[in-house]
Amino acid sequence: MDLSAINPILLVASLMVASTPILLAAIGELVVEKSGVLNLGVEGMMITGAISGFAAAVLTGSPMIGFLCAAFGGAALSMIFAILTQYFLSNQVATGLALTLFGLGLSAMLGQSYVGISPPASAKLDLPLISNIPVIGPILFSHNFTVYAALALVAGVWWFLNYTRGGLILRAVGESHDAAHALGYKVVRVRIIAIMFGGACAGLGGAALSLVRVPQWAEGMTAGAGWIALAIVVFASWKPARILLGAYLFGGVAVLQLNLQAAGASIPVEYLSMSPYVITIIVLVLMSTNRSKSGLNAPATLGRIFHASR
Structure with missing residues:
Protein backbone atom coordinates (compact mmCIF):
# COMPACT_ATOMS: atom_id res chain seq x y z
CA MET A 1 0.00 0.00 0.00
CA ASP A 2 1.37 3.39 -1.06
CA LEU A 3 0.11 6.02 1.42
CA SER A 4 2.08 8.71 -0.39
CA ALA A 5 -0.56 8.50 -3.13
CA ILE A 6 -3.10 10.05 -0.72
CA ASN A 7 -3.06 13.84 -0.94
CA PRO A 8 -4.20 15.23 2.45
CA ILE A 9 -5.34 18.53 0.91
CA LEU A 10 -7.54 16.82 -1.64
CA LEU A 11 -8.70 14.44 1.09
CA VAL A 12 -10.03 17.29 3.24
CA ALA A 13 -11.54 19.07 0.25
CA SER A 14 -13.28 15.86 -0.84
CA LEU A 15 -14.53 15.37 2.71
CA MET A 16 -16.51 18.62 2.53
CA VAL A 17 -18.13 17.62 -0.75
CA ALA A 18 -18.94 14.09 0.40
CA SER A 19 -20.51 15.37 3.63
CA THR A 20 -22.83 17.91 2.01
CA PRO A 21 -25.74 15.60 1.02
CA ILE A 22 -25.90 14.09 4.51
CA LEU A 23 -25.45 17.48 6.16
CA LEU A 24 -28.42 18.93 4.28
CA ALA A 25 -30.66 15.97 5.09
CA ALA A 26 -29.60 15.88 8.75
CA VAL A 37 -42.08 14.58 14.89
CA LEU A 38 -39.99 11.54 13.97
CA ASN A 39 -39.81 11.15 10.20
CA LEU A 40 -38.01 7.98 9.14
CA GLY A 41 -38.69 8.75 5.48
CA VAL A 42 -35.49 10.76 4.96
CA GLU A 43 -34.03 8.15 2.62
CA GLY A 44 -37.15 8.21 0.44
CA MET A 45 -37.20 12.01 0.30
CA MET A 46 -33.50 12.13 -0.56
CA ILE A 47 -33.79 9.70 -3.46
CA THR A 48 -36.90 11.53 -4.72
CA GLY A 49 -34.98 14.79 -4.61
CA ALA A 50 -32.07 13.15 -6.41
CA ILE A 51 -34.15 12.08 -9.40
CA SER A 52 -36.32 15.23 -9.40
CA GLY A 53 -33.30 17.49 -9.45
CA PHE A 54 -31.41 15.36 -11.95
CA ALA A 55 -34.33 15.18 -14.38
CA ALA A 56 -35.06 18.91 -14.12
CA ALA A 57 -31.39 19.84 -14.60
CA VAL A 58 -31.09 17.59 -17.68
CA LEU A 59 -34.34 18.84 -19.25
CA THR A 60 -33.68 22.55 -18.63
CA GLY A 61 -29.89 22.61 -18.74
CA SER A 62 -29.89 24.54 -15.46
CA PRO A 63 -28.52 22.98 -12.25
CA MET A 64 -30.19 25.74 -10.24
CA ILE A 65 -33.62 24.75 -11.54
CA GLY A 66 -32.65 21.18 -10.73
CA PHE A 67 -32.00 22.06 -7.09
CA LEU A 68 -35.28 23.98 -6.86
CA CYS A 69 -37.20 21.01 -8.26
CA ALA A 70 -35.36 18.68 -5.88
CA ALA A 71 -36.44 20.78 -2.90
CA PHE A 72 -40.01 20.81 -4.23
CA GLY A 73 -39.96 17.03 -4.79
CA GLY A 74 -38.72 16.32 -1.28
CA ALA A 75 -41.23 18.74 0.25
CA ALA A 76 -44.09 17.23 -1.78
CA LEU A 77 -43.26 13.73 -0.56
CA SER A 78 -42.97 14.98 3.01
CA MET A 79 -46.44 16.52 2.69
CA ILE A 80 -47.85 13.01 2.31
CA PHE A 81 -46.20 12.09 5.61
CA ALA A 82 -47.52 15.30 7.21
CA ILE A 83 -51.12 14.67 6.16
CA LEU A 84 -51.07 11.06 7.29
CA THR A 85 -49.46 11.71 10.68
CA GLN A 86 -50.91 15.12 11.60
CA TYR A 87 -54.46 14.82 10.27
CA PHE A 88 -55.11 11.07 10.14
CA LEU A 89 -52.89 10.46 13.20
CA SER A 90 -51.12 7.45 11.69
CA ASN A 91 -48.10 5.94 13.41
CA GLN A 92 -45.04 8.07 12.62
CA VAL A 93 -42.56 5.19 12.51
CA ALA A 94 -44.65 3.02 10.18
CA THR A 95 -45.55 5.98 7.96
CA GLY A 96 -41.92 7.06 7.67
CA LEU A 97 -40.81 3.57 6.70
CA ALA A 98 -43.58 3.41 4.09
CA LEU A 99 -42.47 6.80 2.76
CA THR A 100 -38.93 5.50 2.26
CA LEU A 101 -40.14 2.44 0.37
CA PHE A 102 -42.46 4.59 -1.74
CA GLY A 103 -39.69 7.06 -2.56
CA LEU A 104 -37.28 4.32 -3.57
CA GLY A 105 -39.86 2.72 -5.87
CA LEU A 106 -41.01 6.02 -7.36
CA SER A 107 -37.47 7.19 -8.08
CA ALA A 108 -36.60 3.86 -9.74
CA MET A 109 -39.59 4.22 -12.06
CA LEU A 110 -38.95 7.88 -12.91
CA GLY A 111 -35.21 7.41 -13.40
CA GLN A 112 -35.28 4.60 -15.96
CA SER A 113 -34.77 6.94 -18.92
CA TYR A 114 -31.96 8.94 -17.24
CA VAL A 115 -29.42 6.16 -16.70
CA GLY A 116 -26.13 6.94 -18.43
CA ILE A 117 -26.92 10.64 -18.97
CA SER A 118 -24.61 13.35 -17.63
CA PRO A 119 -26.22 16.43 -16.03
CA PRO A 120 -25.06 20.01 -16.72
CA ALA A 121 -22.05 20.98 -14.63
CA SER A 122 -22.65 23.07 -11.52
CA ALA A 123 -20.53 26.20 -11.11
CA LYS A 124 -17.71 26.24 -8.58
CA LEU A 125 -16.59 29.17 -6.48
CA ASP A 126 -13.56 30.66 -8.21
CA LEU A 127 -12.17 33.73 -6.49
CA PRO A 128 -9.05 35.20 -8.15
CA LEU A 129 -5.96 34.94 -5.95
CA ILE A 130 -7.89 33.53 -2.95
CA SER A 131 -8.62 30.20 -4.62
CA ASN A 132 -4.92 29.87 -5.47
CA ILE A 133 -3.67 30.24 -1.89
CA PRO A 134 -1.72 27.08 -0.99
CA VAL A 135 -3.59 24.58 1.20
CA ILE A 136 -6.37 27.01 2.26
CA GLY A 137 -7.49 27.81 -1.28
CA PRO A 138 -8.22 24.24 -2.46
CA ILE A 139 -9.79 23.31 0.89
CA LEU A 140 -12.06 26.29 1.49
CA PHE A 141 -12.49 28.27 -1.73
CA SER A 142 -12.80 25.84 -4.62
CA HIS A 143 -16.10 24.06 -3.98
CA ASN A 144 -19.52 23.98 -5.57
CA PHE A 145 -22.02 26.47 -4.10
CA THR A 146 -23.93 23.63 -2.41
CA VAL A 147 -21.09 23.18 0.11
CA TYR A 148 -21.38 26.81 1.23
CA ALA A 149 -25.18 26.73 1.11
CA ALA A 150 -25.19 23.74 3.49
CA LEU A 151 -22.86 25.53 5.92
CA ALA A 152 -25.02 28.66 5.76
CA LEU A 170 -40.99 25.26 17.43
CA ARG A 171 -39.06 24.05 20.46
CA ALA A 172 -42.08 24.60 22.73
CA VAL A 173 -44.22 22.43 20.44
CA GLY A 174 -41.57 19.72 20.54
CA GLU A 175 -41.21 19.82 24.31
CA SER A 176 -44.92 19.86 25.18
CA HIS A 177 -47.50 20.02 22.42
CA ASP A 178 -50.36 20.11 24.94
CA ALA A 179 -48.91 23.14 26.74
CA ALA A 180 -48.18 24.88 23.42
CA HIS A 181 -51.76 24.23 22.29
CA ALA A 182 -53.10 25.60 25.58
CA LEU A 183 -51.13 28.79 24.96
CA GLY A 184 -52.81 29.18 21.58
CA TYR A 185 -50.07 27.97 19.24
CA LYS A 186 -51.11 26.00 16.15
CA VAL A 187 -49.29 22.75 16.86
CA VAL A 188 -50.32 20.96 13.66
CA ARG A 189 -49.45 23.96 11.49
CA VAL A 190 -46.02 24.33 13.10
CA ARG A 191 -45.27 20.66 12.63
CA ILE A 192 -46.40 20.60 9.01
CA ILE A 193 -44.12 23.54 8.18
CA ALA A 194 -41.23 21.80 9.96
CA ILE A 195 -41.92 18.54 8.10
CA MET A 196 -41.98 20.30 4.72
CA PHE A 197 -38.74 22.13 5.55
CA GLY A 198 -37.13 18.81 6.43
CA GLY A 199 -38.40 17.30 3.18
CA ALA A 200 -37.01 20.20 1.14
CA CYS A 201 -33.61 19.84 2.83
CA ALA A 202 -33.59 16.09 2.18
CA GLY A 203 -34.48 16.74 -1.47
CA VAL A 214 -21.75 11.72 -8.26
CA PRO A 215 -22.99 13.58 -11.36
CA GLN A 216 -25.15 10.80 -12.71
CA TRP A 217 -28.33 8.92 -11.90
CA ALA A 218 -28.32 5.36 -10.57
CA GLU A 219 -31.15 3.50 -8.90
CA GLY A 220 -30.76 3.48 -5.11
CA MET A 221 -27.78 5.83 -5.30
CA THR A 222 -28.41 7.29 -1.83
CA ALA A 223 -27.23 3.91 -0.45
CA GLY A 224 -28.42 4.52 3.11
CA ALA A 225 -27.43 8.20 3.32
CA GLY A 226 -30.87 9.06 4.70
CA TRP A 227 -30.49 6.56 7.52
CA ILE A 228 -27.06 7.98 8.33
CA ALA A 229 -28.62 11.46 8.48
CA LEU A 230 -31.13 10.15 11.03
CA ALA A 231 -28.31 8.64 13.10
CA ILE A 232 -26.32 11.89 12.96
CA PRO A 240 -27.04 22.11 14.89
CA ALA A 241 -23.30 22.61 15.46
CA ARG A 242 -22.82 18.94 16.24
CA ILE A 243 -24.74 18.03 13.09
CA LEU A 244 -21.83 19.56 11.16
CA LEU A 245 -19.32 17.52 13.16
CA GLY A 246 -21.24 14.28 12.66
CA ALA A 247 -21.69 14.80 8.91
CA TYR A 248 -18.00 15.61 8.45
CA LEU A 249 -17.03 12.57 10.52
CA PHE A 250 -19.04 10.24 8.29
CA GLY A 251 -17.92 12.04 5.12
CA GLY A 252 -14.30 11.84 6.21
CA VAL A 253 -14.47 8.09 6.81
CA ALA A 254 -16.24 7.56 3.46
CA VAL A 255 -13.60 9.54 1.56
CA LEU A 256 -10.74 7.92 3.46
CA GLN A 257 -11.89 4.41 2.58
CA LEU A 258 -12.02 5.35 -1.11
CA ASN A 259 -8.49 6.74 -0.92
CA LEU A 260 -7.27 3.61 0.82
CA GLN A 261 -8.76 1.51 -1.95
CA ALA A 262 -6.98 3.67 -4.55
CA ALA A 263 -3.71 3.38 -2.61
CA GLY A 264 -3.93 -0.42 -2.82
CA ALA A 265 -4.77 -1.22 0.81
CA SER A 266 -4.55 -4.94 1.58
CA ILE A 267 -7.86 -4.76 3.45
CA PRO A 268 -10.72 -6.35 1.45
CA VAL A 269 -12.77 -3.77 -0.46
CA GLU A 270 -15.98 -4.97 1.20
CA TYR A 271 -14.64 -4.11 4.65
CA LEU A 272 -13.53 -0.66 3.53
CA SER A 273 -16.91 0.04 1.91
CA MET A 274 -18.84 -0.83 5.04
CA SER A 275 -16.47 1.02 7.41
CA PRO A 276 -18.39 4.37 7.41
CA TYR A 277 -21.57 2.59 8.52
CA VAL A 278 -19.77 0.48 11.12
CA ILE A 279 -18.09 3.55 12.64
CA THR A 280 -21.44 5.35 12.75
CA ILE A 281 -22.95 2.43 14.68
CA ILE A 282 -19.98 2.34 17.08
CA VAL A 283 -20.32 6.06 17.81
CA LEU A 284 -24.05 5.69 18.51
CA VAL A 285 -23.41 2.71 20.80
CA LEU A 286 -20.78 4.65 22.75
CA MET A 287 -23.18 7.55 23.15
CA SER A 288 -25.95 5.24 24.33
CA THR A 289 -23.82 3.93 27.21
CA ASN A 290 -24.83 7.05 29.16
CA ARG A 291 -28.58 7.09 28.70
CA SER A 292 -29.13 10.19 30.82
CA LYS A 293 -26.87 12.35 28.65
CA SER A 294 -27.81 10.77 25.30
CA GLY A 295 -31.47 11.62 25.76
CA LEU A 296 -31.00 14.91 27.57
CA ASN A 297 -31.63 17.11 24.53
CA ALA A 298 -34.25 14.95 22.83
CA PRO A 299 -37.60 16.76 22.44
CA ALA A 300 -39.95 15.43 25.13
CA THR A 301 -42.83 14.70 22.74
CA LEU A 302 -40.70 13.20 19.96
CA GLY A 303 -42.77 10.64 18.07
CA ARG A 304 -45.93 11.21 20.12
CA ILE A 305 -49.24 11.87 18.39
CA PHE A 306 -51.00 15.17 19.12
CA HIS A 307 -54.77 15.38 19.21
CA ALA A 308 -56.29 18.80 19.86
CA SER A 309 -59.45 17.38 21.44
CA ARG A 310 -57.62 15.71 24.32
Missing part, protein backbone atom coordinates in the same frame (compact mmCIF):
# COMPACT_ATOMS: atom_id res chain seq x y z
CA ILE A 27 -30.14 19.58 9.44
CA GLY A 28 -33.63 19.31 7.93
CA GLU A 29 -34.45 16.27 10.07
CA LEU A 30 -33.16 18.12 13.13
CA VAL A 31 -35.82 20.81 12.63
CA VAL A 32 -38.49 18.14 12.12
CA GLU A 33 -37.54 16.34 15.32
CA LYS A 34 -37.31 19.60 17.27
CA SER A 35 -41.02 20.00 16.52
CA GLY A 36 -41.69 16.59 18.11
CA LEU A 153 -28.13 26.55 6.40
CA VAL A 154 -26.58 25.04 9.54
CA ALA A 155 -25.76 28.53 10.82
CA GLY A 156 -29.25 29.77 9.91
CA VAL A 157 -30.99 26.89 11.72
CA TRP A 158 -28.83 27.44 14.80
CA TRP A 159 -29.74 31.14 14.83
CA PHE A 160 -33.44 30.44 14.19
CA LEU A 161 -33.76 27.89 16.99
CA ASN A 162 -31.90 29.97 19.57
CA TYR A 163 -32.65 33.60 18.79
CA THR A 164 -36.06 33.92 17.13
CA ARG A 165 -39.64 33.72 18.35
CA GLY A 166 -40.41 31.15 15.65
CA GLY A 167 -37.62 28.93 16.94
CA LEU A 168 -38.91 29.26 20.49
CA ILE A 169 -42.41 28.22 19.36
CA LEU A 204 -31.59 19.21 -1.74
CA GLY A 205 -29.30 16.61 -0.20
CA GLY A 206 -30.36 14.11 -2.86
CA ALA A 207 -29.72 16.64 -5.61
CA ALA A 208 -26.29 17.44 -4.16
CA LEU A 209 -25.57 13.75 -4.54
CA SER A 210 -26.85 13.27 -8.12
CA LEU A 211 -25.74 16.64 -9.53
CA VAL A 212 -22.48 17.35 -7.69
CA ARG A 213 -20.88 14.49 -5.77
CA VAL A 233 -29.24 13.82 14.50
CA VAL A 234 -29.05 11.49 17.52
CA PHE A 235 -25.24 11.65 17.51
CA ALA A 236 -25.48 15.45 17.55
CA SER A 237 -27.85 15.42 20.56
CA TRP A 238 -30.25 17.56 18.51
CA LYS A 239 -27.75 20.45 18.29
Whole structure:
Protein backbone atom coordinates (compact mmCIF):
# COMPACT_ATOMS: atom_id res chain seq x y z
CA MET A 1 0.00 0.00 0.00
CA ASP A 2 1.37 3.39 -1.06
CA LEU A 3 0.11 6.02 1.42
CA SER A 4 2.08 8.71 -0.39
CA ALA A 5 -0.56 8.50 -3.13
CA ILE A 6 -3.10 10.05 -0.72
CA ASN A 7 -3.06 13.84 -0.94
CA PRO A 8 -4.20 15.23 2.45
CA ILE A 9 -5.34 18.53 0.91
CA LEU A 10 -7.54 16.82 -1.64
CA LEU A 11 -8.70 14.44 1.09
CA VAL A 12 -10.03 17.29 3.24
CA ALA A 13 -11.54 19.07 0.25
CA SER A 14 -13.28 15.86 -0.84
CA LEU A 15 -14.53 15.37 2.71
CA MET A 16 -16.51 18.62 2.53
CA VAL A 17 -18.13 17.62 -0.75
CA ALA A 18 -18.94 14.09 0.40
CA SER A 19 -20.51 15.37 3.63
CA THR A 20 -22.83 17.91 2.01
CA PRO A 21 -25.74 15.60 1.02
CA ILE A 22 -25.90 14.09 4.51
CA LEU A 23 -25.45 17.48 6.16
CA LEU A 24 -28.42 18.93 4.28
CA ALA A 25 -30.66 15.97 5.09
CA ALA A 26 -29.60 15.88 8.75
CA ILE A 27 -30.14 19.58 9.44
CA GLY A 28 -33.63 19.31 7.93
CA GLU A 29 -34.45 16.27 10.07
CA LEU A 30 -33.16 18.12 13.13
CA VAL A 31 -35.82 20.81 12.63
CA VAL A 32 -38.49 18.14 12.12
CA GLU A 33 -37.54 16.34 15.32
CA LYS A 34 -37.31 19.60 17.27
CA SER A 35 -41.02 20.00 16.52
CA GLY A 36 -41.69 16.59 18.11
CA VAL A 37 -42.08 14.58 14.89
CA LEU A 38 -39.99 11.54 13.97
CA ASN A 39 -39.81 11.15 10.20
CA LEU A 40 -38.01 7.98 9.14
CA GLY A 41 -38.69 8.75 5.48
CA VAL A 42 -35.49 10.76 4.96
CA GLU A 43 -34.03 8.15 2.62
CA GLY A 44 -37.15 8.21 0.44
CA MET A 45 -37.20 12.01 0.30
CA MET A 46 -33.50 12.13 -0.56
CA ILE A 47 -33.79 9.70 -3.46
CA THR A 48 -36.90 11.53 -4.72
CA GLY A 49 -34.98 14.79 -4.61
CA ALA A 50 -32.07 13.15 -6.41
CA ILE A 51 -34.15 12.08 -9.40
CA SER A 52 -36.32 15.23 -9.40
CA GLY A 53 -33.30 17.49 -9.45
CA PHE A 54 -31.41 15.36 -11.95
CA ALA A 55 -34.33 15.18 -14.38
CA ALA A 56 -35.06 18.91 -14.12
CA ALA A 57 -31.39 19.84 -14.60
CA VAL A 58 -31.09 17.59 -17.68
CA LEU A 59 -34.34 18.84 -19.25
CA THR A 60 -33.68 22.55 -18.63
CA GLY A 61 -29.89 22.61 -18.74
CA SER A 62 -29.89 24.54 -15.46
CA PRO A 63 -28.52 22.98 -12.25
CA MET A 64 -30.19 25.74 -10.24
CA ILE A 65 -33.62 24.75 -11.54
CA GLY A 66 -32.65 21.18 -10.73
CA PHE A 67 -32.00 22.06 -7.09
CA LEU A 68 -35.28 23.98 -6.86
CA CYS A 69 -37.20 21.01 -8.26
CA ALA A 70 -35.36 18.68 -5.88
CA ALA A 71 -36.44 20.78 -2.90
CA PHE A 72 -40.01 20.81 -4.23
CA GLY A 73 -39.96 17.03 -4.79
CA GLY A 74 -38.72 16.32 -1.28
CA ALA A 75 -41.23 18.74 0.25
CA ALA A 76 -44.09 17.23 -1.78
CA LEU A 77 -43.26 13.73 -0.56
CA SER A 78 -42.97 14.98 3.01
CA MET A 79 -46.44 16.52 2.69
CA ILE A 80 -47.85 13.01 2.31
CA PHE A 81 -46.20 12.09 5.61
CA ALA A 82 -47.52 15.30 7.21
CA ILE A 83 -51.12 14.67 6.16
CA LEU A 84 -51.07 11.06 7.29
CA THR A 85 -49.46 11.71 10.68
CA GLN A 86 -50.91 15.12 11.60
CA TYR A 87 -54.46 14.82 10.27
CA PHE A 88 -55.11 11.07 10.14
CA LEU A 89 -52.89 10.46 13.20
CA SER A 90 -51.12 7.45 11.69
CA ASN A 91 -48.10 5.94 13.41
CA GLN A 92 -45.04 8.07 12.62
CA VAL A 93 -42.56 5.19 12.51
CA ALA A 94 -44.65 3.02 10.18
CA THR A 95 -45.55 5.98 7.96
CA GLY A 96 -41.92 7.06 7.67
CA LEU A 97 -40.81 3.57 6.70
CA ALA A 98 -43.58 3.41 4.09
CA LEU A 99 -42.47 6.80 2.76
CA THR A 100 -38.93 5.50 2.26
CA LEU A 101 -40.14 2.44 0.37
CA PHE A 102 -42.46 4.59 -1.74
CA GLY A 103 -39.69 7.06 -2.56
CA LEU A 104 -37.28 4.32 -3.57
CA GLY A 105 -39.86 2.72 -5.87
CA LEU A 106 -41.01 6.02 -7.36
CA SER A 107 -37.47 7.19 -8.08
CA ALA A 108 -36.60 3.86 -9.74
CA MET A 109 -39.59 4.22 -12.06
CA LEU A 110 -38.95 7.88 -12.91
CA GLY A 111 -35.21 7.41 -13.40
CA GLN A 112 -35.28 4.60 -15.96
CA SER A 113 -34.77 6.94 -18.92
CA TYR A 114 -31.96 8.94 -17.24
CA VAL A 115 -29.42 6.16 -16.70
CA GLY A 116 -26.13 6.94 -18.43
CA ILE A 117 -26.92 10.64 -18.97
CA SER A 118 -24.61 13.35 -17.63
CA PRO A 119 -26.22 16.43 -16.03
CA PRO A 120 -25.06 20.01 -16.72
CA ALA A 121 -22.05 20.98 -14.63
CA SER A 122 -22.65 23.07 -11.52
CA ALA A 123 -20.53 26.20 -11.11
CA LYS A 124 -17.71 26.24 -8.58
CA LEU A 125 -16.59 29.17 -6.48
CA ASP A 126 -13.56 30.66 -8.21
CA LEU A 127 -12.17 33.73 -6.49
CA PRO A 128 -9.05 35.20 -8.15
CA LEU A 129 -5.96 34.94 -5.95
CA ILE A 130 -7.89 33.53 -2.95
CA SER A 131 -8.62 30.20 -4.62
CA ASN A 132 -4.92 29.87 -5.47
CA ILE A 133 -3.67 30.24 -1.89
CA PRO A 134 -1.72 27.08 -0.99
CA VAL A 135 -3.59 24.58 1.20
CA ILE A 136 -6.37 27.01 2.26
CA GLY A 137 -7.49 27.81 -1.28
CA PRO A 138 -8.22 24.24 -2.46
CA ILE A 139 -9.79 23.31 0.89
CA LEU A 140 -12.06 26.29 1.49
CA PHE A 141 -12.49 28.27 -1.73
CA SER A 142 -12.80 25.84 -4.62
CA HIS A 143 -16.10 24.06 -3.98
CA ASN A 144 -19.52 23.98 -5.57
CA PHE A 145 -22.02 26.47 -4.10
CA THR A 146 -23.93 23.63 -2.41
CA VAL A 147 -21.09 23.18 0.11
CA TYR A 148 -21.38 26.81 1.23
CA ALA A 149 -25.18 26.73 1.11
CA ALA A 150 -25.19 23.74 3.49
CA LEU A 151 -22.86 25.53 5.92
CA ALA A 152 -25.02 28.66 5.76
CA LEU A 153 -28.13 26.55 6.40
CA VAL A 154 -26.58 25.04 9.54
CA ALA A 155 -25.76 28.53 10.82
CA GLY A 156 -29.25 29.77 9.91
CA VAL A 157 -30.99 26.89 11.72
CA TRP A 158 -28.83 27.44 14.80
CA TRP A 159 -29.74 31.14 14.83
CA PHE A 160 -33.44 30.44 14.19
CA LEU A 161 -33.76 27.89 16.99
CA ASN A 162 -31.90 29.97 19.57
CA TYR A 163 -32.65 33.60 18.79
CA THR A 164 -36.06 33.92 17.13
CA ARG A 165 -39.64 33.72 18.35
CA GLY A 166 -40.41 31.15 15.65
CA GLY A 167 -37.62 28.93 16.94
CA LEU A 168 -38.91 29.26 20.49
CA ILE A 169 -42.41 28.22 19.36
CA LEU A 170 -40.99 25.26 17.43
CA ARG A 171 -39.06 24.05 20.46
CA ALA A 172 -42.08 24.60 22.73
CA VAL A 173 -44.22 22.43 20.44
CA GLY A 174 -41.57 19.72 20.54
CA GLU A 175 -41.21 19.82 24.31
CA SER A 176 -44.92 19.86 25.18
CA HIS A 177 -47.50 20.02 22.42
CA ASP A 178 -50.36 20.11 24.94
CA ALA A 179 -48.91 23.14 26.74
CA ALA A 180 -48.18 24.88 23.42
CA HIS A 181 -51.76 24.23 22.29
CA ALA A 182 -53.10 25.60 25.58
CA LEU A 183 -51.13 28.79 24.96
CA GLY A 184 -52.81 29.18 21.58
CA TYR A 185 -50.07 27.97 19.24
CA LYS A 186 -51.11 26.00 16.15
CA VAL A 187 -49.29 22.75 16.86
CA VAL A 188 -50.32 20.96 13.66
CA ARG A 189 -49.45 23.96 11.49
CA VAL A 190 -46.02 24.33 13.10
CA ARG A 191 -45.27 20.66 12.63
CA ILE A 192 -46.40 20.60 9.01
CA ILE A 193 -44.12 23.54 8.18
CA ALA A 194 -41.23 21.80 9.96
CA ILE A 195 -41.92 18.54 8.10
CA MET A 196 -41.98 20.30 4.72
CA PHE A 197 -38.74 22.13 5.55
CA GLY A 198 -37.13 18.81 6.43
CA GLY A 199 -38.40 17.30 3.18
CA ALA A 200 -37.01 20.20 1.14
CA CYS A 201 -33.61 19.84 2.83
CA ALA A 202 -33.59 16.09 2.18
CA GLY A 203 -34.48 16.74 -1.47
CA LEU A 204 -31.59 19.21 -1.74
CA GLY A 205 -29.30 16.61 -0.20
CA GLY A 206 -30.36 14.11 -2.86
CA ALA A 207 -29.72 16.64 -5.61
CA ALA A 208 -26.29 17.44 -4.16
CA LEU A 209 -25.57 13.75 -4.54
CA SER A 210 -26.85 13.27 -8.12
CA LEU A 211 -25.74 16.64 -9.53
CA VAL A 212 -22.48 17.35 -7.69
CA ARG A 213 -20.88 14.49 -5.77
CA VAL A 214 -21.75 11.72 -8.26
CA PRO A 215 -22.99 13.58 -11.36
CA GLN A 216 -25.15 10.80 -12.71
CA TRP A 217 -28.33 8.92 -11.90
CA ALA A 218 -28.32 5.36 -10.57
CA GLU A 219 -31.15 3.50 -8.90
CA GLY A 220 -30.76 3.48 -5.11
CA MET A 221 -27.78 5.83 -5.30
CA THR A 222 -28.41 7.29 -1.83
CA ALA A 223 -27.23 3.91 -0.45
CA GLY A 224 -28.42 4.52 3.11
CA ALA A 225 -27.43 8.20 3.32
CA GLY A 226 -30.87 9.06 4.70
CA TRP A 227 -30.49 6.56 7.52
CA ILE A 228 -27.06 7.98 8.33
CA ALA A 229 -28.62 11.46 8.48
CA LEU A 230 -31.13 10.15 11.03
CA ALA A 231 -28.31 8.64 13.10
CA ILE A 232 -26.32 11.89 12.96
CA VAL A 233 -29.24 13.82 14.50
CA VAL A 234 -29.05 11.49 17.52
CA PHE A 235 -25.24 11.65 17.51
CA ALA A 236 -25.48 15.45 17.55
CA SER A 237 -27.85 15.42 20.56
CA TRP A 238 -30.25 17.56 18.51
CA LYS A 239 -27.75 20.45 18.29
CA PRO A 240 -27.04 22.11 14.89
CA ALA A 241 -23.30 22.61 15.46
CA ARG A 242 -22.82 18.94 16.24
CA ILE A 243 -24.74 18.03 13.09
CA LEU A 244 -21.83 19.56 11.16
CA LEU A 245 -19.32 17.52 13.16
CA GLY A 246 -21.24 14.28 12.66
CA ALA A 247 -21.69 14.80 8.91
CA TYR A 248 -18.00 15.61 8.45
CA LEU A 249 -17.03 12.57 10.52
CA PHE A 250 -19.04 10.24 8.29
CA GLY A 251 -17.92 12.04 5.12
CA GLY A 252 -14.30 11.84 6.21
CA VAL A 253 -14.47 8.09 6.81
CA ALA A 254 -16.24 7.56 3.46
CA VAL A 255 -13.60 9.54 1.56
CA LEU A 256 -10.74 7.92 3.46
CA GLN A 257 -11.89 4.41 2.58
CA LEU A 258 -12.02 5.35 -1.11
CA ASN A 259 -8.49 6.74 -0.92
CA LEU A 260 -7.27 3.61 0.82
CA GLN A 261 -8.76 1.51 -1.95
CA ALA A 262 -6.98 3.67 -4.55
CA ALA A 263 -3.71 3.38 -2.61
CA GLY A 264 -3.93 -0.42 -2.82
CA ALA A 265 -4.77 -1.22 0.81
CA SER A 266 -4.55 -4.94 1.58
CA ILE A 267 -7.86 -4.76 3.45
CA PRO A 268 -10.72 -6.35 1.45
CA VAL A 269 -12.77 -3.77 -0.46
CA GLU A 270 -15.98 -4.97 1.20
CA TYR A 271 -14.64 -4.11 4.65
CA LEU A 272 -13.53 -0.66 3.53
CA SER A 273 -16.91 0.04 1.91
CA MET A 274 -18.84 -0.83 5.04
CA SER A 275 -16.47 1.02 7.41
CA PRO A 276 -18.39 4.37 7.41
CA TYR A 277 -21.57 2.59 8.52
CA VAL A 278 -19.77 0.48 11.12
CA ILE A 279 -18.09 3.55 12.64
CA THR A 280 -21.44 5.35 12.75
CA ILE A 281 -22.95 2.43 14.68
CA ILE A 282 -19.98 2.34 17.08
CA VAL A 283 -20.32 6.06 17.81
CA LEU A 284 -24.05 5.69 18.51
CA VAL A 285 -23.41 2.71 20.80
CA LEU A 286 -20.78 4.65 22.75
CA MET A 287 -23.18 7.55 23.15
CA SER A 288 -25.95 5.24 24.33
CA THR A 289 -23.82 3.93 27.21
CA ASN A 290 -24.83 7.05 29.16
CA ARG A 291 -28.58 7.09 28.70
CA SER A 292 -29.13 10.19 30.82
CA LYS A 293 -26.87 12.35 28.65
CA SER A 294 -27.81 10.77 25.30
CA GLY A 295 -31.47 11.62 25.76
CA LEU A 296 -31.00 14.91 27.57
CA ASN A 297 -31.63 17.11 24.53
CA ALA A 298 -34.25 14.95 22.83
CA PRO A 299 -37.60 16.76 22.44
CA ALA A 300 -39.95 15.43 25.13
CA THR A 301 -42.83 14.70 22.74
CA LEU A 302 -40.70 13.20 19.96
CA GLY A 303 -42.77 10.64 18.07
CA ARG A 304 -45.93 11.21 20.12
CA ILE A 305 -49.24 11.87 18.39
CA PHE A 306 -51.00 15.17 19.12
CA HIS A 307 -54.77 15.38 19.21
CA ALA A 308 -56.29 18.80 19.86
CA SER A 309 -59.45 17.38 21.44
CA ARG A 310 -57.62 15.71 24.32
